[in-house]
Amino acid sequence: MFSQDTYRARRQKLTEKMGDGLVLILGNADSSMNYKDNVYHFRQDSNFLYFFGLDIQNLAGLIDLNSGEEVLFGDDFTIDDIIWMGPQASMQEQAAKVGVKKTMPFKHLFNYVGDAVKQGRKIHFTPPYRGENKLMLYELTGIPASQQQEQASLELIKAIVDLRSVKEAGEIAELKKAAAAGYEMHVAAMKMAMPGVWEQTIAGTIEGISLANGNPPSFPIILSQNGETLHNHDHSNLLQEGKLMLVDAGAQTSMYYASDFTRTSPVGGKFSQQQREVYEVVLAANNQATGLAKPGVSYLSVHLEVAKVIVSGLKELGLMKGDVDTAVQAGAHALFMPHGLGHMMGLDVHDMEDLGQIYVGYDDEIRPSNQFGTASLRLGRKLQPGFVITNEPGIYFIPALMDKWKTEKINTDFINFDRLEAYRNFGGIRLEDDLLITENGCELLGERIPITPDEVEATMK
Structure with a gap:
């Protein structure tokens, strides 16, 4: 955890950005896998972690914007809990860690919020994403899940996005820990990428590295020799000589700060000429983004x-043609990169997207595109010092998409089908790094994972 002053300051800043009413931030509860007492690994709500810091089930935090009162709702552990879990701090002791003076049993939350609803006071809450909290909000406010x-x-959403977008020094230190664990994961995967190895063996190995560094991976591992499928979670194949293994994976620290890297390795340890040529174009695109981000x-x-870098590179390989700028304006590059360049990252690997990606990645000045490919860009707004973002260009040859465009004669002026x-x-x-925006430019988070073709081949030896 951070210091209690950190959490107090965050809540104070939130209060200063808001008007009146009550801010209600629900923590998460356990979710069962296949029967009630066999639960998924607990993951606390990120907004609750940011403002109240406690990684414990069945809590709620409330801030009265008019009086300034802060209350933490939760129950002390019973003797039965202690038998199974060992000694536990009281709610008052837990609250003191994050600078909250008042605690109440969880059942009192219903009266507290219910009275406020009867008085016509505003209840500010974030969009719920778990069924348990949707039911809880319905009980508390009477708002059906379909309308929540x-x-x-929106006032609370925008205030949280404003605060969480700029990372504090302590957060950056945590993100660097996550980056270090991500480095271990990807180097291990490179060294294992040999013919006959089961993809799941590699995926399981690097998931263990993340766990050993604090928590499960920051998202389900993407690992496949069929990397043209952008989010390929199928790990059922045996690696084949001459294929490329794409690994998109990151770690979480014990405080849930994330990393998110992608590397692509030649199965067997040696790029073919064709693979190296395309790889160099993606690497140039990655380096261009790092040079421009500020x-x-x-x-x-x-x-x-x-x-434009991708179009220029593919023109040199004879796969594209025509004027580069015009090709990009037409969206011709999206045949090869049908996704966006990156997204915000922090406590969530896609930071704050539970609040609405439109509020995290865009603003009143810069709006999303509706053009195929660029429409998938999750972060479009102007960068600020303290932002942490991903930089993940790629080139993919997707047979179904290639056939569709060829049949429908899409962008035939720019593509040599x-x-x-x-x-x-x-x-x-795909080649992905994590960037911290600084006062004058950006810096890579952590030591850069081997990325040039020569570095990758040397690592695999």
Whole structure:
């Protein structure tokens, strides 16, 4: 945990950004897997962690914006709990760790919020994403689950996004720990990428590395020799000589701060000429984004500049043609990179997207595109010092998409469809780093995982 002053300051800043009413932040409860007492690994709500810091089930935090009163609702552990779990701190002791003076049993939350509802006071809550909390909100406020998303407090959402977007020094230190664990995971995966190895063996090994560094991976591991499927969670294949293994994976620290890296390795340890040529284009795109990312620059503009690097590189390989700028304006690059350049990262690997990605990645000035490919860009707004973002360009040869565009004659002025046949079984390449936006530019979070073709081959030896 951070210091109690950190959590007090965060709640104070939140109060200063809000108007009147009550801010209600629900923690998470256990979720059962296959019967009640066999539960998934507990993951606390990130907003609750940010403002109240306690990684314990069945809690709720409340801030009265008018009086300034802060209350932590939760129950002390019983003797039965202690028998199974060992000695536990009291709720008062837990609250003291995060600078909250008042605690109440959880059942009192219903009277507290119910009275406020009767008085016509505003109840500010964030959009719930778990069934347990949707039911809880219905009991507390009477708002049906089907209406909770639209009735969540936009005022609270925008205040939280404003606060959590800029990372504090302690958060950056945690993110660097997550990056160090991510480095271990990816280097281990590279060294294991040999013919005949089961994908699940590698996925399981690197998941264990994350667990050994504090928590499960920051998201389900993407690992496949069929990397043209962008989020391929199928780990059932035996690796084949000549294929490319794409691994998109990150770690979480014990405080849930995330990393998110992608590397692509040649099965057997040696890139073919064709693979190396495409790889170099993706690497150039990645480096271009790192060079452009700085305060005041929109990530939408960086995304588009990266697209130009990809078009230029593919033109040199004979796969694209025509004017580069015009090709990007037409969205022709999206045949090869149908996703965005990156997203915010922090306590969540897609930071704060439970609040609504439109509020996290965009603002009143910069709005999402509706063009295929660029429409999937999750972060478009101008960068600020303290933002932590991902930089993840890629090139993929997706047979179904290639066939669709060729049949429907989409962007035929920019794509040499006949030349694409030699790449039909290529797969995909993605290279992802995590960036901290600084006062004058950006820096990589942690030591850079081997990324040049020579570095990757040397690591695999």
